[in-house]
Amino acid sequence: MTTPPTSSPCPTGPRPAEARTSGAALPEQGLPADRVLADLAELCADDHDYDDGTVFNSICSTPLPIAERVFAAHQHANLGDNRIFPSLARAEAEVTAMLAELMDGPGASGVATSGGTEANLLAVLAALRRHQRCFGTGGPARILLGDSAHFSFDKIAALLPVEVVRVPSDERLRVDTARLLPLITPDTALVVATAGSSESGAVDDVPAIAGHAAALGVPVHVDAATGGFLVPLARDLGEPLPAIGLSVPGVTSVTLDPHKYGGAPIPAGHVLFRDEEDPAALRTASHYRGTFDHHALLGTRPGGALLATWAALRAQGRGGYRVAVAGLWERRELLVRLLTEAGFEIAPRPELTVVTVRHPAPEKLVDELERQGLIASVARRLGLLRLVVHWHQDDRQLRRLVQALAEADGGRP
Structure with missing residues (x-):
């Protein structure tokens, strides 16, 4: 006789008692502020500074101190409501322009995001919709990227109809260009190059990858969440790093994370697009007269983080x-x-x-x-x-x- 399993692989009941958080019940009566703050200090006692x-x-x-001040003063700001906060649309455009200058892409379009994961998702979605316009919707679209690419692309593959093909790294932990380039075909939806692996800091050979892809009409996205605020400035200082921005022929989009080396608070990401058709493909119509259509994943978006990014960029x-x-x-x-x-x-x-x-x-x-x-x-x-x-x-x-x-x-x- 078969022994029944001791536990279901798909539990539907309450969490085990030992896994519950003690003292987390919503109190019937509100607690005094000093008690809440004391409990908060205890909750965060093991956090590192x-x-x-x-x-x-x-x-x-x-x-940066100025970014902290701006963030604290504008925590109520919602980038999803342009009528209440008209400053935020201007701030998003100006942050886009400043980041585009950093990425050698004056005139680029951009979308403020919660970080690199959302930015990468939007870049893949834009490429997917471009691919569907050109090749129809039959079967998943193929995306090429290195083993060193961020694990956000694993999440993206679970959300979008894409087939992710990972290419091994070379001895410097960059994507092995010699193995990647032969895999690029005209029906490839997107090639992703990493400008600063979060695991090792390795920077893929973006010019070689993008040049080959461009000859086949294939877009290239650069995930510079780690390296976006490092590579251009290190190149200014004479470091032998490849160009990673929109001046590289074939690069169609770039992810940056101002909340990494840009001095902005979390959450602050951004995606830049060379072609205006790509962010246009991300449009979701608003249901409300006078409210802008959305181009990001989030609806309610943290305007305070955007304003703090704007302040950090201008201050630095x-x-x-x-x-x-x-x-x-x-x-x-x-x-x-x-x-x-x-x-x-x-x-x-x-x-x-x-x-x-x-x-x-x-x-x-x-x-x-x-x-x-x-x-x-x-x-x-x-x-x-x-x-x-x-x-x-x-x-x-x-x-x-x-x-x-x-x-x-x-x-x-």
């Missing part, structure tokens, strides 16, 4: 970001030197701000760091220790990190 020298795994950081300027990137590169080189002197193997040489280390037991290193209150990470698909350099760190903190790593490594069996 970017500025305390313990965070080495994040490509986000504390927003290209020169301010260039200075920030120069400082990041100096700290990155210090971290690489300290790790090498401590006997760790850097693999491969970092292109941006992510430093990866080859080690037989990276998980044990990260666990030991966490016991000391330091947060690092493991790039699981690569099997590498992953350390991120950001502007919330200083030299002393980087030295402390490497010392803690060396001590953890010394205790390895």
